Amino acid sequence: MSATNQRKHDHLRTFARDPQVERGQNYFDAIRLTHRALPESALADVDTAVEFLGRRLAFPLLLSSMTGGSEKIFRTINRHLALAAEAEGVALGVGSQRVLFSEPAAVHSFALRTLAPSVPLLANLGAVQLNCGFGLNECRAALDVLKADALILHLNPLQEAIQREGDTNFRGLAAKIGGIARKLGKPVIVKEVGAGLSPADARLLVKNGVKILDVAGAGGTSWSRVEHHRRVATDAGDDLGLVFQDWGLPTPQAVAALAPLRKRITLIASGGIRSGLDMAKAVVLGASLCGVAAPFLRPAQESAEAVRAVIRRFRREFTTALFLLGCRTVAAARGNQNLLA
Ligand SMILES: Cc1cc2nc3c(=O)[nH]c(=O)nc-3n(C[C@H](O)[C@H](O)[C@H](O)COP(=O)(O)O)c2cc1C
Numbered sequence: 001m002s003a004t005n006q007r008k009h010d011h012l013r014t015f016a017r018d019p020q021v022e023r024g025q026n027y028f029d030a031i032r033l034t035h036r037a038l039p040e041s042a043l044a045d046v047d048t049a050v051e052f053l054g055r056r057l058a059f060p061l062l063l064s065s066m067t068g069g070s071e072k073i074f075r076t077i078n079r080h081l082a083l084a085a086e087a088e089g090v091a092l093g094v095g096s097q098r099v100l101f102s103e104p105a106a107v108h109s110f111a112l113r114t115l116a117p118s119v120p121l122l123a124n125l126g127a128v129q130l131n132c133g134f135g136l137n138e139c140r141a142a143l144d145v146l147k148a149d150a151l152i153l154h155l156n157p158l159q160e161a162i163q164r165e166g167d168t169n170f171r172g173l174a175a176k177i178g179g180i181a182r183k184l185g186k187p188v189i190v191k192e193v194g195a196g197l198s199p200a201d202a203r204l205l206v207k208n209g210v211k212i213l214d215v216a217g218a219g220g221t222s223w224s225r226v227e228h229h230r231r232v233a234t235d236a237g238d239d240l241g242l243v244f245q246d247w248g249l250p251t252p253q254a255v256a257a258l259a260p261l262r263k264r265i266t267l268i269a270s271g272g273i274r275s276g277l278d279m280a281k282a283v284v285l286g287a288s289l290c291g292v293a294a295p296f297l298r299p300a301q302e303s304a305e306a307v308r309a310v311i312r313r314f315r316r317e318f319t320t321a322l323f324l325l326g327c328r329t330v331a332a333a334r335g336n337q338n339l340l341a
Pocket residue numbers: 011015064065066067094095096124152154191192193194216217219220221270271272273291292293294295297
């Protein structure tokens with residue numbers, strides 16, 4: 001098994017054994033919205049549909065990038081996620097596709113378009129790989145196997161810094177990402193993986209032609225804590241990953257800080273979003289789409305129906321929140337400061 005595939009296996013085991021990799025900070029609880037006792041509409045009037053990358057979504061949810069690989073477990077997880085995304089009308093991002101280049105059999109875990117013909121599918125590679133020999137060809141290959149609508153390049157300096165074998169050369173990456181964004185022919189989305197994008201990051205990315213950003217802030221999954229488990233396996237006294245387990249910009253704060261750029265970028269919120277109510281808060285703060293990862297990991301190992309049940313819960317909560325805000329559409333809530341209590 002390649003090192004990349006082995007790492008994905010280690011991660012799955014860690015998620016099963018240590019519930020605290022999900023930090024449960026509930027940063028969205030600090031955001032209060034204005035209740036309307038007279039919404040002047042019926043619950044049934046609320047229309048949660050949105051468009052993303054030219055495709056229609058039933059509501060603004062993205063099953064955020066998680067996995068892929070050559071073993072059966074990765075094929076099963078992605079198959080269940082794809083079937084559920086299609087049935088419920090939400091977007092799906094796959095986990096890092098770097099494994100494709102060391103284990104070609106991983107292609108089967110990413111060949112999802114036939115299972116999800118109508119929803120946005122997002123490919124995924126680590127941006128730092130652009131400093132380790134990857135370029136336009138690898139980005140195109142990742143898009144092609146998935147027949148994806150866009151490519152996500154993820155930024156994970158904290159995770160790489162905690163990995164002993166991590167790729168920590170982030171020199172000149174913004175310009176390289178810009179080069180890919182110019183030549184790819186499909187949109188490039190840049191995201192973090194749980195520590196957030198700052199306004200300085202966003203400005204640099206916008207300057208380099210990136211138009212869709214996912215803050216992927218702190219509060220939910222902690223990659224520092226996940227990697228801690230692999231680090232202590234070789235040195236029990238090394239707690240670098242624990243010291244940094246809550247490092248990063250809380251998601252609501254990161255979304256609010258990037259909201260002024262909304263005319264120039266599409267903003268995705270993710271990191272610790274745990275309900276449709278959190279989604280509504282992220283939308284009011286300025287997000288067009290909300291990404292959720294960890295809550296789908298266990299259901300995805302079970303069945304597509306288990307994933308669908310969680311999606312339906314999020315949708316019920318999101319619809320209820322819009323009704324109580326007096327908003328009939330997502331557009332009426334998006335970036336609407338008047339709805340903050
Ligand atoms: C099991 C798991 C695997 C992940 N793998 C990736 C990945 O390969 N690429 C990526 O960009 N993000 C990855 N993420 C990060 C998520 O897409 C998301 O940005 C982050 O976890 C915050 O969402 P959450 O708090 O809802 O889990 C992963 C998250 C989880 C839970």
